[in-house]
Amino acid sequence: MKVSQLLIPTLREVPSEAEISSHRLMLRAGLMRKAAAGVYSYLPLGVKVLQNAENIIRRGMNRHGAQELLMPAILPKEVLEQSGRWDVFGPEMFRLKDRGGRDFFLGPTHEEMFTITVRDEVRSYKNLPMTLYQIQTKYRDERRPRFGVMRSREFIMKDAYSFDLTEEGLDKSYKNMYEAYCEIFKEMDMDFTVVDADSGAMGGSGSQEFMVKSDVGEDTIVYCEKCGYAANEEKMPGVPTECKCPEGDLPMEKIHTPNVKTIDDLTKLFECEPSLFVKTLIYRADDKIVAVMVRGDREVNETKLQNYLGCIDLELAEAAAVNDVTGAAVGFAGPVGIKCDVLMDLEVEKMKNFIIGANETDYHYKNVCVNRDFTPKAVLDLRNVVSGDACPKCGGTIRTAQGIEVGHIFKLGTKYSKAFGCTCLDENGEDRTVIMGCYGIGVNRCIAAVIEQHSDENGIIWPVSLAPYKVIVVPVNTSNEEQAQLAEKIYGVFREKGIDVLIDDRNERPGVKFKDADLIGIPVRITVGKRAGEGVVEYKLRSEKDSVDMPADDAFKAALEYISK
Ligand code: ATP
Numbered sequence: 001m002k003v004s005q006l007l008i009p010t011l012r013e014v015p016s017e018a019e020i021s022s023h024r025l026m027l028r029a030g031l032m033r034k035a036a037a038g039v040y041s042y043l044p045l046g047v048k049v050l051q052n053a054e055n056i057i058r059r060g061m062n063r064h065g066a067q068e069l070l071m072p073a074i075l076p077k078e079v080l081e082q083s084g085r086w087d088v089f090g091p092e093m094f095r096l097k098d099r100g101g102r103d104f105f106l107g108p109t110h111e112e113m114f115t116i117t118v119r120d121e122v123r124s125y126k127n128l129p130m131t132l133y134q135i136q137t138k139y140r141d142e143r144r145p146r147f148g149v150m151r152s153r154e155f156i157m158k159d160a161y162s163f164d165l166t167e168e169g170l171d172k173s174y175k176n177m178y179e180a181y182c183e184i185f186k187e188m189d190m191d192f193t194v195v196d197a198d199s200g201a202m203g204g205s206g207s208q209e210f211m212v213k214s215d216v217g218e219d220t221i222v223y224c225e226k227c228g229y230a231a232n233e234e235k236m237p238g239v240p241t242e243c244k245c246p247e248g249d250l251p252m253e254k255i256h257t258p259n260v261k262t263i264d265d266l267t268k269l270f271e272c273e274p275s276l277f278v279k280t281l282i283y284r285a286d287d288k289i290v291a292v293m294v295r296g297d298r299e300v301n302e303t304k305l306q307n308y309l310g311c312i313d314l315e316l317a318e319a320a321a322v323n324d325v326t327g328a329a330v331g332f333a334g335p336v337g338i339k340c341d342v343l344m345d346l347e348v349e350k351m352k353n354f355i356i357g358a359n360e361t362d363y364h365y366k367n368v369c370v371n372r373d374f375t376p377k378a379v380l381d382l383r384n385v386v387s388g389d390a391c392p393k394c395g396g397t398i399r400t401a402q403g404i405e406v407g408h409i410f411k412l413g414t415k416y417s418k419a420f421g422c423t424c425l426d427e428n429g430e431d432r433t434v435i436m437g438c439y440g441i442g443v444n445r446c447i448a449a450v451i452e453q454h455s456d457e458n459g460i461i462w463p464v465s466l467a468p469y470k471v472i473v474v475p476v477n478t479s480n481e482e483q484a485q486l487a488e489k490i491y492g493v494f495r496e497k498g499i500d501v502l503i504d505d506r507n508e509r510p511g512v513k514f515k516d517a518d519l520i521g522i523p524v525r526i527t528v529g530k531r532a533g534e535g536v537v538e539y540k541l542r543s544e545k546d547s548v549d550m551p552a553d554d555a556f557k558a559a560l561e562y563i564s565k
């Protein structure tokens, strides 16, 4: 393709809306443009990268025996009614009505449709195991679309679903997808980590996420320095640590603490560490109000809390609701005499004589003890694990890192097959409920994650497998006949081989052409300049600093070898 004819609107300016480098580079390299918050159009280079990613995924899935289907993006409400998810999805799902007033939605995921398909089309164990997938556009009205295609409202997902008759079968199908994912992400040149993930309120029996470590990742990965065990934040159990609480059986005491509402204020007033306080947070879980206690220096993990409560919505309660159960302003909640259930983090059980809100504006209690001054409804792991905690498996030291979730594999069990009556006849002719797994990859997010890992101050450094064009031929001076001819010739040879090649035939200064080639990240650059008369060109890899002069033939061979590695 000739650069002069291709729509590659590169930008010199750094777009102000983009906060992270992959987002900036996708805009600057002319891969995409924003249509609305979290909604993007793809330009020619972007489309080629997307197609390359899709094909890597498609080949990986096909190699592992999965079959490709394509489901509609727009679906009628009835599809979600049987699984109960019409309500579960809440505001994250785009809902619409047809001209007759019937409810429709734009699919945020497709468990229901695949389950219905297998229920209606597959009758016998002889057809199982079966793994079906699609590469299709999903819609989620995310609360905070951001970072370009990393978290968008319209995105392409590869979603796959496995169907088995036995748990052992599911284990096998799951492992098969695990292996496919490892191959796929390796082919994209990603440096990834697989972490144990939370199976959530969905009630599955196992789940893992494929994470790309990156400072811009929205997920926190927690891993052990010693044994290497890795999990995402909500899955890693918090191991309670001992704290230096005052010894003895001290009497509870009410202290006047005017305007002292935060742990920060309290530590100043009491002149002691935040670990000697306990925070009481008041949550609204669907329609119910609950109090949650964690040590003063800890944070509540809302996924752990939500899993325990089994609620759909969870948020901090509004001031009026806090006042209802505590009788006090926000900032003075405590478990003693509170008018709602109290859930307590495991670590607080190890504490005594701590300081906590008194359920009275401007007052705290000192020397509070569990089971003497109040009794929690439940004691469970509710806090975020932090760097320095003990590993629950080996006692080693836990560290944390940020990660981008590019893929997710999940043992679903029978949640959907039960709801939809998806059964198959087994060898004895008996009807058995099918056991499912589901497996997702965010295609656009993969691209952004790869750019996060493969770029420098000059632009993107595409891995060959994803590069929109593998080679760019740059004649330094297009009005020089010798240069133009040799460049054309090299370009022609690559085209004959069926290789995606660009020729920068624009009448631009070489500096401009080099800058653009670097920005759009083409793996191999062949520059045809002063030595064109001798048949010598400059060979340069995007990933390396220096270029090498060599005969055009050698450059062609070197390029061929490099891109077919
Ligand atoms: P997240 O925790 O990031 O919201 P999720 O748990 O909702 O992800 P899944 O429902 O498991 O994601 O979807 C499968 C894959 O789809 C994810 O691993 C991710 O790569 C991708 N994905 C999910 N939401 C988005 C989004 N809003 N924009 C781009 N990709 C997404």
Ligand code: MG
Pocket (backbone or CB within 6 Å): none
């Ligand atoms: Mg999500």
